[in-house]
Amino acid sequence: MAALLEVDRLSVAFPTATPVRELSFAVERGETLAIVGESGSGKSLTALALMRLLPPAGRIASGSVRFGGEDLARLDERAMRRVRGAEIAMVFQEPMTSLNPLKTLGAQIGEALRLHEGLSRRAARARAIELLDLVRIPEPHRRVDDYPHRLSGGMRQRAMIAIAVACGPRLLIADEPTTALDVTIQAQVLALLDRLRAELSMALLLITHDLGVVAQWADRVIVMYAGAKVEEASPHVLFERPLHPYAKGLLAASPRLETTRHYRDGPLTEIPGSIGSAARERGCAFAPRCPEAVSACRAQVPALTFAGEDRLVACPVALHTESREAPSPSIADAISTSSRRGEVRRPVL
Amino acid sequence: MSLSETADARSAATVARARALTPQAPADVPPEWSNVHAPDARKAATRSVVRPPDRRRALRAFLRNPNALVGVLLLAGVALAALLAPALFPGDPLAMVGRPVLWPAQNPRFPLGTDRLGRDVLAGLMHGARVSLAIGFAATAFALTTGVAVGAVAGYCGGRIDAALVKLVEIFQAVPGFILLIVLVAIAQPSTLTLVWAIALVSWPQVARLTRAEVRAVRAKEFVEAARSLGYGHGRIIVREILPNALPPIIVTASVMVATAILMESALAFMGLSDPNVVSWGSMIGSGRELLRTAWPLTAIPGLAIVVTVLALNLLGDGLNDALNPRLSAER
Helix, strand or coil: CCCCEEEEEEEEECCCCCCEEEEEEEECCCCEEEEECCCCCCHHHHHHHHHCCCCCCCEEEEEEEEECCEEHHHCCHHHHHHHECCCEEEECCCCCCCCCCCCCHHHHHHHHHHHHHCCCHHHHHHHHHHHHHHCCCCCHHHHCCCCHHHCCHHHHHHHHHHHHHCCCCCEEEEECCCCCCCHHHHHHHHHHHHHHHHHCCCEEEEEECCHHHHHHHCCEEEEEECCEEEEEECHHHHHHCCCCHHHHHHHHCCCCCCCCHHHHCCCCCCCCCCHHHHCCCCCCCCHHHCCCCCHHHHCCCCCCEECCCCCEECCHHHHHHHHHCCCCHHHHHHHHHHHHHHHCCCCCC | CCHHHHHHHHHHHHHHHHHHHCCCCCCCCCCCCCCCCCHHHHHHHHHHHHCCCCHHHHHHHHHHCHHHHHHHHHHHHHHHHHHHHHHHCCCCCCCCCCCCCCCCCCECCECCCECCCCCEHHHHHHHHHHHHHHHHHHHHHHHHHHHHHHHHHHHHHCHHHHHHHHHHHHHHHHCCHHHHHHHHHHHCCCCHHHHHHHHHHHHHHHHHHHHHHHHHHHHCCHHHHHHHHCCCCHHHHHHHHHHHHHHHHHHHHHHHHHHHHHHHHHHHHHCCCCCCCCCCHHHHHHHHHHHCCCCCHHHHHHHHHHHHHHHHHHHHHHHHHHHHHHHHHHHC
C-alpha cells in the first residue's frame, strides 16, 4: 500500500531564494514523522507548501505532493480548500493568536464542521462539545460558549487541536505546537496529540526544533538543513549514532537529561556560524560550518545515500568514517538502552 | 489601630509620594500594597481589568462614560425632534404663516419667532433635523458600504488589486473634498438623493483607507492563517474572520462621518446648493444671514442646532473609541 503522503522532490521558490530544495519524504498511515532543523531550515515552509498556503511571493517550483491519489501541488484552489481542514489539518505554533478573539470556541469548532460536513448549527454545537471533551478541556458544556481570551495558552492550544481534528483529517501537521507553551503543558499537549493520532487513526507530521520532543514522540525523524533533507532515521538510531555532522552538532548542542552519558558529560557545544552561510553555497550547504568538511564537499551537493536499513544520510564523509569504525562498546550499550526505552516510549495521558 | 499599622500606613504614603515625584516610575504599575508580596498577582488582576472579556463589557464601559451618555442623550433629543416634526407641525415648514421677523417669545404661536418671509423658525428647525439626520446617516451608510468593501478587498488581496484600488482612492483624495462636492452638486440637480450620493462619494475614500489599513493588520494574524488551513474561502475569511476584528475603529469613524456629512449638507444649503424644496438648518442660516445685525437669532438658532448635533456625534464617537479601542490595544 502506498504511503499516506508522498512528497517527491519538492522545491519551494521565492523570487530571491529557494528555501526548500528537492525535498522528498513519505508519511505512512498512522505514524508520527518529525522534521527537525534550526530556524530557517525550511521546516515550516514545507508544511505550508503541503497545505498550499505559501506566502503570496512563494510558489511550489517543482515536485509533487501525492496524497490520497491526487497531486496536491497541482490541485486547483477550490479542490484544495476541500482538502484543507477535512483531509489535512494544521496546528500552529502560537495558540494565543491562532484563535479568532471575537468568536466562541463552539462557533470556531462548529464552523469547520458546518463547512466540511454540512452539519446543522445544533449538531455542530453538540460535536464541538464532544471535541472539547476529547481534547480534555474541563467542563466542555460551559467552555463551548467561552471566548478564547478566557483560556490559558495550553487550553487554547487544546482548542486549536480540537478545531484541527474536528473533521477527522487523515494527516495532522503540527508546526511547533509546543514552542509557545511552558514545559509541563508541552508534555500534556504532545501526549494529547499522540493519543488523538492513535484514536482517530491519523498520521502526525511534527515540525519542531525540540530534540526532546522528537526523541519521545516520533516514529521517524528527518533532519533538515537549508531546505534539504540531510538525514533520516528512527529517533533512537539517530540519537545514539548521528551520522551527518549537522545532526551531530544539533545533538551536541542540546541539553539532555536522559541516561545516555554520551552527550551529557562535558559542556554544551555550538555549531559555529549561521544558516545564512548556506545561501550561496555551491556544494554541501553545511560545508562552511562543518568540522569534517573536505574540499570535495564544496564541489557538489552530496546525494542522499542509504546507511543501513531505513536510514538515509547526505554526507559521504560521515558515511566513509562510519563504515571504517566499528561501534564502540559504550555506544552499543547506549543503543540497547534506547531500544528498551523505545518500548515504553508512549506514556498514556 | 496598633502603632505598627499606622507606621506602615505612613511609610506607604511616603512611598506613594516618592513614586509620584519620581518621573521614571512607569505609569501602569499599580500602587504598592504593603500586605501583598506577590507582584504577579497584582499584575494579573490589573490585566483582567484592562481587557474586557466581551462586547457586553465594552457596552457597559461605553454607558459609564459621561461624555458618551451626554452624546447619546443629545442625539436622542435631535432624533425625537425629527420624529415629532410631522406630528407637531403638520404643515409645510416653508409656508408663510405669520408676520415676518418676529423675535423669539414675541408671539406665543411662534416660540422661536419667524424669519424674513414669515416662516415659523421652530417648525423649520424640527423639519430641518429630519433632513440633516437623514442625509447624515444615509450618506454615511453609502460611504461605509463602498469604503469597507473597497478597503477590505484592497487590504486582503494586496498586490496589483491593492495598488489599483489605492490609486482609485487617491484620485478622489487628490481633489479637495468640499470643492468636489460643490462640483458634483452643481452638475446634478440638487435634491436630497443627489446630496446623499455626492456626500457619500466625497467621504468613502477615508473609510476605504482606514479599512484597508485595519484589514492588512488583521490579515497578518495567525488566526487568519488558521482559517485558511481549515479550507475557508476568501469571502468567508474576509467577512467572518477579518472584518469583525477590524470593525471598532471603523465604527468610531462612522459616528464622526455622520457629523461631517451634516456639516457638509449645511454648508451646501448655506450656499443655496441644497434642495430648495426642503428646509434644512444650512438653508435657514443662509436666509438669516442678511438680517444678521438686526435679527441674529435667525442665524444663531439653526447654528446652535448644528453645533449640538455635531457635538453629540463627536461625543458618541469618543465614547465608542474609549469603549472599543482599549481592548484592541491590549490585544495587539
